[in-house]
Amino acid sequence: MAVQFFVSNILISFAIIIAIVSPISNAQLIIPTNYGFVTGTTIKTNSLTQFAYLGIPYAQPPINQLRFEPPVPVKSWKGVLNVTQYQSSCPQRLPIRFTDSKSSSSQINEDCLYLNIFTSNPSNVANMSVLVYIHGGGYVLGSGSQWQGQILAAHENIVVVTINYRVGVLGFMTSGEEDSARRTIQANLGLLDQSLALQWVKDNIENFGGNPDFITIAGNSAGGLSAMYHLVMPSSKGLFRGVILQSGPYGTIPSYIKSGTSMPDTLARAKLSFQQFSSLANCTKNITSKIVECLKTLSVQQLLNIQSTLRPRNRILTSPVADGNNVQEALHTAIPAGRFHKVNIMLGTTLNDGYFRLPSMPNAVTGIPRQNFISTTNNSFPFASQRVKLSIQYRYTNWSNANSPISNRDQYGELFNDFVFAIPNIYYADQLSRFVPTYKYIFAHRTSGTWQPSYVKVAHTMEIPYMLGYPLDKPSEYPSTFNAEEVTLCRHVLSYWGSFIREGNPTDLRSPIMWPKYTQDTRQYLWIAPNFQIKSNYLAANSAFWNQYLPQLASQTIYSTIAPTNASTVEKPHSSESAYMIATFVLSGISGILLIIAMILFCKVNRAKCIYVK
Template identity: 30%
Template sequence: MIRLRHLLAGACAASALMACATAPSAQTAPVVEAPAGSVRGEAVGDISTFKGIPYAAPPVGEMRWRPPAPPARWTGVRDATDYGAACIQPTPVVQSIYSADIGATSEDCLTLNVWTPSTTGKAPVMVWIHGGALVTGSSKETLYDGARLAQEGVVVVSINYRLGVLGWLAHPDLSAESPAHISGNYGLMDQVAALEWVKRNIESFGGDPDNVTIAGESAGGLSVLYLMASPIARGLFDRAIAQSAYMISTPELTETRHGSPSAESAGAALARTLQTPSLRVLRGMDPQTLTDRAAMSGFATFGVVDGAVLPHQIVETFDRGEQAKVPVLAGFNSGEIRSLRMLAPPAPASAVEYERIIRERYGDLADEFLRLYPSSDMGESILAASRDALYGWTSERLVRSQTEAGQPSYLYLFDHGYPAADDAGLHAFHAAELPYMFGTLNRTPPRWPAIPDTAEERRLSGAMVAYWTSFVRDGRPAAAHEPEWPAYDADGRFMAFEAVPSPGADFLPGMVELHEAAVERRREAGDQPWNWNTGLASPVLRSGR
């Protein structure tokens, strides 16, 4: 077992020491003296915010594609009133509802932000991991502003981590120079380093280092699963929130398995495509050019099963009972694929053709597939099948696994729509729950369907803020004047967030069983991935015994 251990005693690169010692600001500005160093933030009402605090050294030059290292110590009081740079990510070529201005990007991006209701006491802590397919995103996105959650007595921490080729590249030469003979997973190691920073420093910001919840959505939810599966993160968190997570197959370091080339071979192939004969040349490339060229070449960003940071496929880790035994809150949105239509296969010309393909691919499982996703409404069936295979199956499997491990866990379905989203065909789309659970209804990206400023929307947001922060506080989601959220059990109990919170049971009967059977057959075959290739895009599954 590998364990990242950092001194975390400072936070400025040597070249930036002078910039860290800033002129004194207004006397009312909050100052915290933490083991990592002294920082000056800003206060708005009762909430103090500290932004852009480095938790690891800049991974530049020879430090590119190495585990995160302790940051340099700064002198004086560091100004912490501005976000740090976002991590390098591909230059946008199209705009979507998720597009937001994240400002400057840099390899010097391993920073975090803290919102706290008080710098004294021991409040529960939520560490937020942003989404973006492990390729894009930033902790500075306005959706993730932690002030509203902090008003409920929670310390909120949001983090950056290395993205794309800079955060997840594996390569034989990188493995050869590693004492553990592994490579890849640098972005995941960054997340662990941030959690270690929290463990060492958060008490100075009024947080309880022994009451930490990790949370994330989409690739942030996938990161939560990685952290639950990783031995190097054990003991650094006490609960987990996984929103729209996906328990997909992931490349193995040196072996071609489950339909994916080894991560090392994929990295070597990228180096050949870029005509970079050595690590020295790769490390000398401009980071933005490298990132853009890797993305254009089709480099796939995933975690790596390396036997150490990620010992097994996530599914296998949970099957072996080797995941972190912590309470979980998990769920997904009814319209996940409505804003991610690239994940859904195209519809065939007719219902007859739809049924023929499904019967060819699913064999003895086809009748059940067609019952759940009938040809009578192919468009909706394709969206639902892709949603369930990725997000629905993952969410229920996760809470089921934790419940069986003796941990009270909670399942939700976000099925809330509002006029602008519904009119655009985006009812309860991917990430639509975020402004509600963060309480940032008026802080969405420019192209996001506008949420009306009504009492109904504010009530739903208030309920979700309360449920989430209650879970962070003591592992039980509760909201005053709202229904009790039942723990998941054999009756499939869950909470639906529609116009109002509505508890239910018998969650999507048959859904998880179908997709579990499909994944199990792919695992047995050994040469088939389980991710976006589902439904009409599924490989031919082996017949059941």
């Protein structure tokens, strides 16, 4: 055994020496980690050499008895692990966008907890700042291989890490027992995957040229919401010093709960979804542990099929939830109270984030008929009262062109954008800025050669290729193209993101304009477009509508209403005009009676003078 160990170490040492003396263009440097040695590959980007370590395991495969279990740190390995190709993505619907169809990353496998590292100098003396990027996908889609970090790493002299984490029911379904110690399936397994990956980066990134004390986490959409959750997760404390929230956080805020436009995600609701899932899976047992044993016997495809059946009306089935343990408190109560890890924040949205919902609607290219706009709006707010729904319809109708299908389509896009992305982003910018330096942006440029349809405008995810540097050297898997103006825009975006990652402040000497802090007093933000601007009070009127008007409307007591008698969409409560008309009729009647009585009395007194008509 001792001889075998000695020989193994000699071979590893020899490989390291060969790598060191080899020309850097051909080198695949061997790097030590806490679990074993890895060897990567090189990537050229704009004549700059980057080192890529693709598919490094950070946890044991969550398969068999580890399915539906918290992640377990990876076991040590012998020899040198070849990490030159992306590994499989976590189970989800195929195809996986922006991945190489010939790569294993375009395929799914439960053995999927891997991370990827891009660095210009894999040396423990490089001391570069680090970005850990968390992919989006609504907690049901996405992969760490979708978005490549080599261009950002090269141009901003940082280390970029992308990660896989479990999505869908494998990552976010919970059995929902109140007592976390007795919970058969813990909540937020996907977030725990991310947290373990962050811990791996903290412990090992120095050998790849990174500074473990200068780690920033970023994410788009569900990735941005995930980054927000790490602000309140005990397991993530001390693992990062900055957060970038791109098109996140989204979802429930206090005013939505007050107005009934949204309901908080709770363990009770998550437990109900788990029971519905188990029933469809024919795993109906009296003991929860037996149900989970049954679920562990199902194939991945069976799980995905049941998930796709349930999820349209059970979003919480595949969403994070405050469980009193891994996530001790809901974001909308923890953040305003200052109960989060205090780090610098950058956050923002695209101009039309919510328009991504439109292509899934029937005949979206030609627009939405008025009645469809009304029914879709009503269905979007199942917990709201009719008067709240009518108010939303009124606010988001273009009354100069109310029957135009194109106008109704675009107005629903505005509604969805405000409710899901813009208004929560403003709310959290207000709350976070009370405690920590906060910088807000709006990405307002539509890519000239985008793959997305024209009616989605400055769509969801449109800022990501700019912050990753794609216009400078686009990966072949990404379908959009960029013009010269967008190359310049990209360089400026890279400088802002890079400066924040390195310094915690997005402005540096290359910046076209100074980006001020966001405060509740000024509400200033950076307008990101070829003509950079500093603006203030983004969507102030719409923000007041959602955060002030609707909660007040929902809290008012309406004593009586007149039900609609036709297909009209307008609810008609008794108004002051109606009351005035009723009072007028009553007084007129009383006056008439009094007049008749007066005439009778007059005739009795003056009987002789009265003329009777017979």
